Amino acid sequence: MTTGPLSGIRIVELAGLGPAPFAAMMLADLGAEVVRVDRPGRRPQRPHTDVLNRNRSHIVLDLKKPEGVAALLELVDRADVLLEGYRPGVAERLGFGPDLCLERNPRLIFGRMTGWGQSGPLAHTAGHDIDYIARTGALHAVGRAGGPPQIPLNSIGDFGGGGMLLAYGVLAALLERSSSGHGQVVDAxxxxxxxxxxxxxYGFIADDYWRDERGVNTLDSGAPYYDVYATGDGRWFAVGAVEPQFYAQLLEALDLTDLPDRSDRANWPTIRDAFAARFAERTRDEWTAIFEKFDACGAxxxxxxxxxxxxxxxxxxVYLDIDGVVQGAPAPRFSRTPAAVVRPAGSPGRDTLAVLTAWGVDEPGKLIESGAAVDDTD
Known part of the structure; x- marks a missing residue:
């Protein structure tokens, strides 16, 4: 990468799943040089489809061998950031914990991604997105009134609350380092x-505006003016006309009059029935064309x-096609230092020899011969 606001930042990413690779992708998209370190034996059949691993160099080190750990520490010596998503204590046990890494490289930002955190009674237990959003109340809040909690993909936990948080923390630590000169650990x-x-x-709850129930509040499908409706062709149309001026436009788009006052929640079922009946009269695309003429927050x-x-x-x-794989473009946009997708995801070991050589690691050829590193150049 030669463009992007993070051009010149070097990051070592220890291979993992979900949120940590997403954080690395975000940072790589913005121009950081990210080296992903995989373990031996991982050979995906179609590596270019693993969008989370785009814009990286891919190397393989055997971190169960002392020579592999030594090579990793040489990379750490030359890096600005190390990202890992192991359970607490694993990096320390393998010989590259934050104390050792920061002793060798005091300017290093050591980014740690976990579900439960580095401390607390659940810190060492397994979990996935659904477990984390369950214990934080988010899962309870998603779903229809009277129905079970609905799973919002793994966007809220893994990516919004996880990977994005790690990237945000790393950037904050890099900014602080520019004045202090010191690295630190980021516990995401x-x-x-x-x-x-x-x-x-939580602010709404404190203000008595939000009930701790699913599907009865303004933004959780409780309000008829913030919901999705089936259209005549079996598809769906979304409306989010929260503010009065947009609600007025919504009524005009739907050609509905004489509806009861929406500020009285007792009237919500009547309003919802009227909206549902009207949306069922046309196809989704017909409604799309109609709503283009109104500022009614419909889509x-x-x-x-x-x-x-x-x-x-x-x-x-908003979307790019990279080697036949459709994916979201780098975000956000920058006026002077634009980001770009330069390389699709690659196979583990594709760049081992090149990276170890470019980063000045001692005798990369011997590392490969010993099996502590694997080069699998395409």
């Missing part, structure tokens, strides 16, 4: 990030395959 826990994402809802519900073909998304280049 999904439970912490999800709790932060729920800030508005068609597009599938994952449809979204890249939406006119707005095309005009803004």
């Amino acid at each position: 826990a999904i439970v912490d990030g999800v709790a932060a994402l729920m800030a508005m809802q 068609p519900v597009l599938s994952l395959l449809e979204a890249p073909h939406d006119p707005h998304n095309i005009a803004r280049e």
Whole structure:
């Protein structure tokens, strides 16, 4: 990478799943030089489809061998950031914990990604996105009134509360280092990030505006003017007309009059029935064309395959096609130092010899001969 606001930043990423690779992708998209360190034996059949691993160099080190750990520490000596997503204590046990790494490289930012955090009674237990959002209240809040909690993919926990939090923490630590000259450990826990994402809802609860129930509040499908409706062709249309001026536009778009006052929640079922009946009269695309004439906060519900073909998304280049794999473009946008997707995800070991040589690691050829490193150049 030669462009992007993080150009010149060197990051070593220890291979993992989900949130840590997402953080590394975000940082790599913004121009950081990211080297992903995989363990031996991982050979995906179609590595270029693993979008989370784009814009990286891919090397393989055997961290169960002293020579492999020694090579990793040489990379750490030359890095700005190390990212790992192991359970607490694993990095220390393998011989590259934060104390050792920061002793060798005092300017290093040591980013740690876990679900439960580095401390607490659950810190050493297993978990996935669904468990973390369950314990932080987020899962309880998602779903229809009277129904079970609904799983919002793994976007809230793994990526919003996890990987994005880690990237945010690393950037903050890099900024602080520019004045102090010192690195530090970033403890990014999904439970912490999800709790932060729920800030508005907790504020609403404190203000007696939000009930601790699913599907009865303004933004959780409780309000008829913030919901999705089936259209005549079996598809869906979303409306989010929260503010009065947008609600007025919504009523005009739907050609509905004489509805009861929406400020009285007792009237919500009547309003919802009227909206549902009206949306059922036309197809989703017909409603899309109608709503283009109004500022009513309405939008068609597009599938994952449809979204890249939406006119707005095309005009803004929200999605890219890299080697036949459609994926979201780097974000956010920068006026002077634009980010770019330069390399699709690669096979583990594709760049081992090149990276070890470029980073000045001692005798990379011998490391490969010993099996402590694996080079699998495409």
